[in-house]
Amino acid sequence: MSAITRAASLPRSLFLFDPQKLLFSLSSFIAAAITLGIAFEASLPRPWWALLTVYVTAQPMAGAFRPKILYRLGGILTGATVSILVVPNLQHAPELLVLCMAGWTGLCIYLAVLDRTPRAFLFQMAAFSSAVISFPYLDDPADVFTTTISRVEEMTVAIVSVSLVHGLLQPWSVTPVIHHRALAFLADAARWTRDALGQRHTRLEYEHRRKLAADIAELGMMAIHLPFDQRPASAGRKRVLDLQKQLATILPLASATANRLDMLSAGAPLEPALAQLIDDTRAWLAKPPQEQQALGHELAIRCRTLAVQRSAPPSWRDLLIASLCMRMAEFVEAHVEGCRLVQQMGSTPAQRDAKRARKTREKSFPLARDHGLAMLAGLATATAIILYCAVWILLAWPNGSATAAFAALITCSFATQDDPAPVLGRYLGATLLTFPLAAFYLFAVLPRVDGYMMLVVTLAPALLSIGYIQASPSLSARALPMFSCLIVALGFLDRFLADFATFINVGLAQVGGIIATLAVAKLFRSVNVRWTVRRMVRNNWIEIGQMAAPARPFRAAQWTGKAIDRLGQIAARMAVAEGDDVLHAADGLADLRIGRNVIAIRRALSTVPAPTQAALRDVLDGISALFQLRGRKGVLLPAPVSLQAGIDRAMAAMCTDKRLDPTHPALLALVGMRCNLFPAAPSPRMTRDV
Template sequence: MVYPSIRDWLFSVKTFAAAMLALYIGLALELPRPYWAMASVYIVSNPFVGATRSKALYRVFGTAIGAAGAILVVPPFVESPYLFSVVVALWTGTLLYLAISERTARSYVFLLAGYTLPMIALPSVTNPGGVFDLAITRTEEITLGIVCASIVGGAVFPSRLAPTIIERTDTWFRDAAFYSTETLSGRIAGSAISAARQRLAATINGLELLLSQLAYDHTRPDILARAHELRGRMQLLLPLMSALADPLIALYNSGRHSWPDGLEALLADVIEWFNAPLPAASLGYHPDPSADALRARIAAMQPPPAAMASWDGALLSSALWRLKQVVNVWQDCRTLRIIITREEGSWRPRFRHWRLGGTERYFDRGIMLFSTGSAVGAIILACSLWISSGWADGAGAVTLAAIACCFFAALDEPAPMVFKFFTSAAASVVFAGIYLFAVLPHVHDFPMLVIIFAAPFIFAGTLIPRPQFNLAAMLVAVNTATFISIQNAYDADFLVFVNSNLAGLAGLLYAFLWTRVTRPFGAELAAARLLRSSWADVALTASTRPIDDPRNLAARMLDRLMQLIPRLAATDDHRHPSIESFRDLRIAFNALDLRRLTRKLGGEVPAAIDHVLEGVREHFETCVDQRVRQPVPAGLMASIDTAVARVTAQGLANAGAPGATSQTSARLLRDALHALVGLRLSLFPATLTTPTPPEPETAA
């Protein structure tokens, strides 16, 4: 068992102090529900100042929007209960959709606005004239808790978010070094490397939210920009390393389980450099002599044009070109890591590519609409049951059902988390009942109240910073504070307590059953949809259809891959979907490169490349239509081999021509050759051997 650290205890004591301060002020100001101020402290508190501030700011905005919506909705619709239910559900669903469309901390604004309206509007149906006062006081109580949490968290031993981000990146560096070592050693399959691949993708995804909170942590804008640049480079390493693996394995197999001369030593030195500690910092630019030496050796091993006419020469050229890209990206990551840690220095990116610069992210709009539609349906049905039954406390059931559906709508399988919400609320009801009827009758002043609250709330607070206990501990603290319902005067009624809290538990149980029935699919459905969407984009890259912005298309595909990898279980199968998905991405990137190059090449090469792209498009469109990955047509291999032969033949023909034009043409042909080799290895990974020469064309 891992006991709470000093940092956990400090966070818990600070949070408890802020909660008691909010409760005291709420009681002093005679707010109707001062316990909401106390509960709000536990909702927004985070071990890090930046995260607390961002969450607090967005919670204030979201609460204000939801309260304003309740004021607008209740008076005109309260006399039509079923229409009122639909309006409330549509409001919540619309804001929920906006929340899951925003993957930064700003999503909290929409989430809060979505479920704050039913929290205020539903209890107001019996007294619609009081909705304005209820909205104002609810906003005041929540804002009071937020202000107390922000002040105490920022003034008393503040903990910055930046060191945690550095710790996350250090973990990523260790996993990346292991992943790269395995890949450069020729091992691309296995449970260990697959698990490392999942951890790398999960770390990259998690950094997106943390970086959106970093701006509230007094971080300089230039350091924040470098942090975003680092995350972008971290995304690139996985597909680049994957693209390097196939030509290395093909070279090893074609050489009868041996590397070409000099390559083994080069790879060993690259592995050593990947595992080397970061160099000592120096003011200004951070040079890396080891990376410069590796690039020089890679350039020296580049085969001449005549050698690239053979398959082994083409493989070696492709492997060296991709190895240089990997070295450049890794150097960028190391340099950015130094700048972020020491907050000094400048950056000159080593890895440059025409596809870089896209900002588009991938969203599965179909799943998002289904998730929000499920929440809307849950609210409408719950309201209908409440209206038809005439249950006086039914508003509490519908409210907690709506909150539970909103909280976990973005998950692939929300039912287990909703059930955890239910069990946490049930535990809170028990704790609250013990306090309310056995302890509080003997409390006659606020200091004594603080003393009796200290032990359980401080203990629960130590669990909030720990990911495995975060949700349960936070829910127990928030629900217990809410269910006790501290007021200025003790006025507990057992029947009222039981009825109101059983309503909340009934709403959570209803939400669990609803999500279990309507969303039983889990990660498998999400992964399958991501795969089909990826195939559609691969077909687009190989088609003649116009692409608005290839850089955004590349960014969208890479972002989708980072979402897909954590959904795929670790395995030792070299045909596992995670490895095949990397190959799909490489096929798309190579197709984009070929589309760009055909406009600049002459002779017979463009026609041969177009024939290859047409075959790639047809294959992936078939995969999309059949909804399952199909075998690659054997004729596509022959088309690629023909295109490779024509590229190398034209390269040999141009090799003797002097001048800058010839050098440009040679570079373009080499890039086309690398893209074709990458296509062949990605489409036919089981045939990483010498290709069959194309049959000579006969005269018509």
């Protein structure tokens, strides 16, 4: 292959700049220039804090700025208020002061990790601002009020500037991203279901289910930003939440359909009518979304018609066919509705959609929150800060306060990760690589700079380059330490200072803060991914057990949303787990199907005769006991034989009752439970003497 041919085969991204990334970097640079100019003009004491805040708060998606600007400003004011109240009153008890500040920071991180919405930025900024305001003045708190006002002014100028500039110049919008994600999900769901109905269910389910669940969870997080998008959002929040609910329904329905097909295929060959229906469904899934909408209603009617054409009383195979057809009909209807909602994004005027959203007062998609993980993050943060301050005080290091401030900044930035140590290692590497650039600017370039405009021009190559790196998702984690090292080392003040000893001390403070944070992360935060996943799986089991208890109230929509969200969180973590991990035996979709079956039975309790109602309650009690035990033990315990017998008795009671239809939701739910919990068990006898 010639050199010209090899060059032509290389990715275009190696030769061409991405316009969106370049515009993001340019927007951040303009905001930084405005911030620096205001800081110099207003004689703010630490303009470099304002400049660093610009790049800390910059985000590649403009719609994400508007909810965050208010929360960040509120967090800054909250952290400043705490600093003013605590530091002067405890200045004579430094040990107690450190404990109070560490406890406050840990509490803020706990709330930030627990929240998982843009509101988390309020708590994160409160922790960060109180740390950077308080720690440099713990040994001399006399000027804490003046210092606090200055830090608030610097960070406020930066946040307002970066938000306004990105809002005006950056063309990103949340709506197109949501539309793209929804289209991709529908295409993936159709492809997966089509392949699963082709009797390759198990392997395909394992490969794709986590991605689908993660897409649903991500869609809900994007919907939070819609009311703050810079353009009138045609995909209103209510419509996106409706779409998310439809997509959350598609996942378990498609999985249940493929599961029933597996059970049927393991026995006798499929009946010609059923085989033809499955082939037609697979062909329908291969069609474009517009054709799926046009033909979906007729296909769903065919599925329901075949489901009711069973013998009376039905056999076990009849029940499997009825369950397969009903779940397939529900899947087709949910898929058609999802296609309709995606297609209508952009067709309804924003004003009308906003009015409808205000009238309905639609709430956000339920999120699964783990207090244990949040407490671990908060405790680790507080412990880290105590250790930083202890080393600083014991060594009497003059720059130790800066180390504590940097360490607090880094700890707060990576508090949401299970194991921040690998990221912190890359953070340290990026910092060390940037020191030569900082030294070149400080000792070779800046001494020749005269005036604000020349300063901005000379900074442009470095800031624009690092800003372009920040816009790339795969490299953005390296951009923040590069900005931090460069900006802090240059130490922008009202007059130029180039002192080598100060440069070395500041650099050592930054490196020391990163190393201290890395050491604490290795000791307290190196949580194995499997441990986190086990906690989530156990929480899911416990909630299913609680929901199955007949005496407890339950909210079906709340549980389904939390289960989907938890499945998405597991997906992101299991993507980096080893393929042979025992947790792969914990089938998240099987648990999701069982939970939905529990909901169907509980809803149907009041619609069945008393004897059947008693049998259903026995099944619910058995499910509750099994999943509560799984949650306590943390092990995928097999379902007991007594539960299988109870399910068979309940099915027999419903099948022999002429007042109940063979496609009754509770009966289909029992079929689903038996398929999921006892897939290898022999066929049940559809009589009351089971």
